[in-house]
Amino acid sequence: MKTALTDLVGVRHPVVQTGMGWVAGPRLVSATAEAGGLGILASATMTYDELAAALKETRARTENPFGVNLRADAEDAARRVDLLITEGVRVASFALAPRRELITKLKDHGVVVLPSVGAARHAEKVAEWGADAVVVQGGEGGGHTGGVATTLLLPAVLDAVDIPVVAAGGFFDGRGLAAALAYGAAGIAMGTRFLLTRESTVPDGVKQRYLDHDLTGTLVTRKVDGLPHRVLRTGLVDALEKSGPLSGFVRAAGNAARFRRLSGLSWTALAREGLRSRRGGRTRAQVLMAANTPMLLRAGLVDGDPAAGVLASGQVVGLLHDLPSVAGLIEEIVADAEAILRRLGDGGCA
Numbered sequence: 001m002k003t004a005l006t007d008l009v010g011v012r013h014p015v016v017q018t019g020m021g022w023v024a025g026p027r028l029v030s031a032t033a034e035a036g037g038l039g040i041l042a043s044a045t046m047t048y049d050e051l052a053a054a055l056k057e058t059r060a061r062t063e064n065p066f067g068v069n070l071r072a073d074a075e076d077a078a079r080r081v082d083l084l085i086t087e088g089v090r091v092a093s094f095a096l097a098p099r100r101e102l103i104t105k106l107k108d109h110g111v112v113v114l115p116s117v118g119a120a121r122h123a124e125k126v127a128e129w130g131a132d133a134v135v136v137q138g139g140e141g142g143g144h145t146g147g148v149a150t151t152l153l154l155p156a157v158l159d160a161v162d163i164p165v166v167a168a169g170g171f172f173d174g175r176g177l178a179a180a181l182a183y184g185a186a187g188i189a190m191g192t193r194f195l196l197t198r199e200s201t202v203p204d205g206v207k208q209r210y211l212d213h214d215l216t217g218t219l220v221t222r223k224v225d226g227l228p229h230r231v232l233r234t235g236l237v238d239a240l241e242k243s244g245p246l247s248g249f250v251r252a253a254g255n256a257a258r259f260r261r262l263s264g265l266s267w268t269a270l271a272r273e274g275l276r277s278r279r280g281g282r283t284r285a286q287v288l289m290a291a292n293t294p295m296l297l298r299a300g301l302v303d304g305d306p307a308a309g310v311l312a313s314g315q316v317v318g319l320l321h322d323l324p325s326v327a328g329l330i331e332e333i334v335a336d337a338e339a340i341l342r343r344l345g346d347g348g349c350a
Contacts, residue, residue, distance in 0.1 A: 001334050001337070003181070008132060011036055012037075013333075014177070015188060016166055016168075018040055018190065023194075027061070027199050031197075033066045035327040035331070036330060039067070044294070048079060051068070052083060066090065069093045070084075071095070081106060090112060091113075093116065094115040095116055097125075097126070104130060115131050117136055123157045124160050133163050133166060134161065136157045137153075140314055142314035143230060144228065149169075150168070158185070164186035166189050167188050173332075174340060182344075192313050192320070193316065196323055206311065210317050211317075211320060213232055215319070224240065229310075236306065236310065297311075
């Protein structure tokens with residue numbers, strides 16, 4: 001299935017596996033690449049050396065194009081960009097706004113730049129800076145998310161920019177891919193659906209916790225880090241929702257120190273991020289809680305302890321009931337989308 005996205009990055013199918021921290025490692029990314037999609041390696045929760053090792057492992061598993069998700073505010077962001085260039089990584093994605101100079105350097109070396117955005121004005125800014133395409137996530141999506149549904153946010157971004165747009169938030173099957181293409185998108189990106197596959201390294205018991213939830217099984221909370229965060233409803237999340245500022249602050253302080261060591265962020269960089277957040281109206285406690293998020297996610301997604309961790313999830317979890325292989329998932333999505341589009345092209349409506 002050829003689209004502007006497949007032409008841009010050199011994959012067979014317009015399906016993107018997002019760079020989920022603690023989830024999108026070499027096994028999942030390479031399985032996606034081998035199946036013809038675009039797998040994105042999550043590096044924000046890795047040290048520089050861990051990223052270098054993950055790149056070599058992914059390259060050993062697949063010769064197909066894949067991407068890496070970066071934090072533009074990491075102290076060693078420029079060094080990581082150099083590593084991507086040296087290793088011939090095809091795509092660099094950014095969960096937070098990339099710096100203009102990073103975009104320029106990546107593009108000068110032939111790396112496709114694919115930031116994620118949550119508003120049309122953000123898409124316009126990164127397009128002006130030279131981004132090759134954008135991923136736009138609606139409020140249905142897991143993790144940090146906005147309040148506008150994909151069905152409204154996607155057309156707003158498509159109207160705002162003339163670069164390829166990838167739709168995220170609420171996608172899990174061929175119907176969603178066909179719908180996104182009908183809107184004018186160049187493909188879809190999925191997180192929760194790829195988390196719930198055989199190649200995902202999330203513990204089986206945690207995967208079952210996801211599968212046990214229905215469409216009301218997620219909520220958007222600000223108690224994780226002060227920003228809207230869509231997660232599974234769990235006992236810990238209920239406790240966080242009821243907790244006062246002091247207990248959250250104490251927990252976050254320890255986690256912030258651990259995350260600083262993992263992410264390559266210095267205390268100076270954390271302080272700069274905190275000052276920006278303070279200007280945006282967040283409290284000191286919320287600023288510190290921002291570094292708490294990756295460690296809470298690790299407890300659930302890596303250690304397999306939902307009682308001690310947070311499980312990011314899109315609303316789509318309520319429609320998922322199986323653990324397919326990545327290859328089977330992508331094959332079915334593309335085949336169903338092609339069948340739907342052919343039927344609509346023939347004048348059918350059912």
